[in-house]
Amino acid sequence: MALGIFDSGIGGLTVFKSIATRFPKLDMIYFGDTARVPYGNKSPETIVRYTLECTKHLVDNYKIDALVLACNTASSHALKTLHDEFHIPVLGVIDAGVKNAVDVSSNRKVAVIATHATIKSKSYNKVFQLMNADIDIVSLPCPLFVPLVEEALIDGDMVETIVRETLKPIKNIGIDTIILGCTHYPVLKSVIAKVIPNVNIVDSTTYIVTDVLDLNINLEESGVRKILITDESHAFNSLKNILVGDIDVEVIKL
Amino acid sequence: MALGIFDSGIGGLTVFKSIATRFPKLDMIYFGDTARVPYGNKSPETIVRYTLECTKHLVDNYKIDALVLACNTASSHALKTLHDEFHIPVLGVIDAGVKNAVDVSSNRKVAVIATHATIKSKSYNKVFQLMNADIDIVSLPCPLFVPLVEEALIDGDMVETIVRETLKPIKNIGIDTIILGCTHYPVLKSVIAKVIPNVNIVDSTTYIVTDVLDLNINLEESGVRKILITDESHAFNSLKNILVGDIDVEVIKL
Numbered sequence: 001m002a003l004g005i006f007d008s009g010i011g012g013l014t015v016f017k018s019i020a021t022r023f024p025k026l027d028m029i030y031f032g033d034t035a036r037v038p039y040g041n042k043s044p045e046t047i048v049r050y051t052l053e054c055t056k057h058l059v060d061n062y063k064i065d066a067l068v069l070a071c072n073t074a075s076s077h078a079l080k081t082l083h084d085e086f087h088i089p090v091l092g093v094i095d096a097g098v099k100n101a102v103d104v105s106s107n108r109k110v111a112v113i114a115t116h117a118t119i120k121s122k123s124y125n126k127v128f129q130l131m132n133a134d135i136d137i138v139s140l141p142c143p144l145f146v147p148l149v150e151e152a153l154i155d156g157d158m159v160e161t162i163v164r165e166t167l168k169p170i171k172n173i174g175i176d177t178i179i180l181g182c183t184h185y186p187v188l189k190s191v192i193a194k195v196i197p198n199v200n201i202v203d204s205t206t207y208i209v210t211d212v213l214d215l216n217i218n219l220e221e222s223g224v225r226k227i228l229i230t231d232e233s234h235a236f237n238s239l240k241n242i243l244v245g246d247i248d249v250e251v252i253k254l
Numbered sequence: 255m256a257l258g259i260f261d262s263g264i265g266g267l268t269v270f271k272s273i274a275t276r277f278p279k280l281d282m283i284y285f286g287d288t289a290r291v292p293y294g295n296k297s298p299e300t301i302v303r304y305t306l307e308c309t310k311h312l313v314d315n316y317k318i319d320a321l322v323l324a325c326n327t328a329s330s331h332a333l334k335t336l337h338d339e340f341h342i343p344v345l346g347v348i349d350a351g352v353k354n355a356v357d358v359s360s361n362r363k364v365a366v367i368a369t370h371a372t373i374k375s376k377s378y379n380k381v382f383q384l385m386n387a388d389i390d391i392v393s394l395p396c397p398l399f400v401p402l403v404e405e406a407l408i409d410g411d412m413v414e415t416i417v418r419e420t421l422k423p424i425k426n427i428g429i430d431t432i433i434l435g436c437t438h439y440p441v442l443k444s445v446i447a448k449v450i451p452n453v454n455i456v457d458s459t460t461y462i463v464t465d466v467l468d469l470n471i472n473l474e475e476s477g478v479r480k481i482l483i484t485d486e487s488h489a490f491n492s493l494k495n496i497l498v499g500d501i502d503v504e505v506i507k508l
Contacts, residue, residue, distance in 0.1 A: 035290065035296060036290050038401075041489065042485050042487055043486050043487070043505075046484075049507070116488045117488075143401075143407075143488070144401060144405070144407070147292075147398060147401035151397045153398070157419060158415065158416060158419035161412065161415045161416075162415075162416065166412070230300075231296050231297050232297050233295045233296055233297070234295040234296075234370045234397070235295065251297075
């Protein structure tokens with residue numbers, strides 16, 4: 001038995017790392033659909049279909065006892081379907097990001113940056129509403145951030161220009177907190193902080209650890225870790241090494 | 255019977271348009287694997303597998319009598335396999351680009367810009383060698399250009415900065431010709447020309463028309479045109495309208 005972690009690509013390794021560090025004895029298996037990334041510009045139907053296929057592979061072949069959907073796009077569109085289809089707890093990452101923002105924002109003005117598909121789903125707005133959080137929310141799609149990260153382009157002049165130009169609409173509008181509403185974006189956190197200084201930059205990785213505790217799974221196993229990907233894409237190894245270091249990787253066909 | 259045109263995404267519509275304009279009565283069916291684009295950062299095995307799947311769909315369901323592989327990445331890796339698997343003529347786009355460059359370069363110094371996978375395959379260098387063209391070739395991967403085009407980000411300050419930064423290595427090195435070694439790149443041609451002025455910018459769309467004539471297919475049919483895509487991605491319609499206007503589109507599952 002192990003905890004499964006799913007993402008469209010390699011961005012979810014930021015969530016994997018956060019959980020793995022906190023629970024060193026937890027068995028964890030990561031699934032990155034690197035052959036079909038990005039998900040964030042795809043239609044809801046395709047996002048749900050791909051997420052189901054990948055989850056089925058984890059459930060059938062690795063007997064996972066719970067799943068973290070470490071992809072905001074998949075969490076926005078596929079969470080309900082996964083709950084209906086599989087008899088294991090499935091944890092999305094939207095709630096954790098919202099809790100974090102509600103905790104740190106002083107002036108109650110928050111920006112959510114995410115993929116087109118996440119923004120269109122209004123999933124963040126819905127969770128803010130459910131929490132009765134009296135917060136002004138501004139949403140901004142950042143469609144080039146996932147390609148940047150998947151290409152391991154994570155610093156330098158060009159990256160800074162892309163981040164600056166993309167975030168221009170939320171600069172100087174009085175927000176005090178930015179939610180990184182995509183698990184790829186924490187990789188660009190230092191560039192984002194440079195471009196928009198003096199705001200809280202939050203993501204789901206802090207609170208997801210508490211949510212994992214609530215799953216009541218066995219946290220004291222052998223600490224086995226494995227990464228499955230659907231394609232060894234160009235920049236995979238360099239980015240994997242930056243994010244999580246030396247972990248066994250297997251390429252599978254779906 | 256119809257001519258099939260295949261691309262990983264919507265970039266190949268530049269080739270589609272060139273052929274469609276020259277042969278208004280030719281029946282043509284375009285297949286864009288928009289659910290799994292980009293191909294250019296994937297492994298050769300995955301590129302071949304996906305290209306085979308899509309071609310099989312065209313052959314089985316639309317009885318195409320010839321195929322233009324309007325994707326340099328697929329042409330670089332899958333052309334031989336397609337020749338072996340299907341009993342129809344299959345035309346890649348590499349030869350057409352090289353012929354064009356050989357014709358227009360005066361100083362015999364040419365840059366090839368393309369995806370990682372195309373550059374790694376050395377497919378352009380091999381065709382230059384086969385033609386005994388005495389030309390110095392410089393190759394440069396441009397991994398962000400496909401995501402830009404697939405997002406319909408095709409002009410403006412940010413796009414210009416990305417193009418300028420990416421092309422810096424081939425500026426001021428004495429080349430007189432740039433081959434756009436990816437069918438997405440012609441969409442960015444005016445930005446490329448602005449960033450590197452006074453060079454010939456060539457692609458496969460000019461010479462591919464001659465290659466189509468050599469296929470000896472029936473060019474006088476009903477002029478039926480259709481586009482198949484595997485996902486209606488975020489920016490598909492706006493870009494399709496810019497490139498080819500009002501053509502019937504069907505979304506299929508693969």
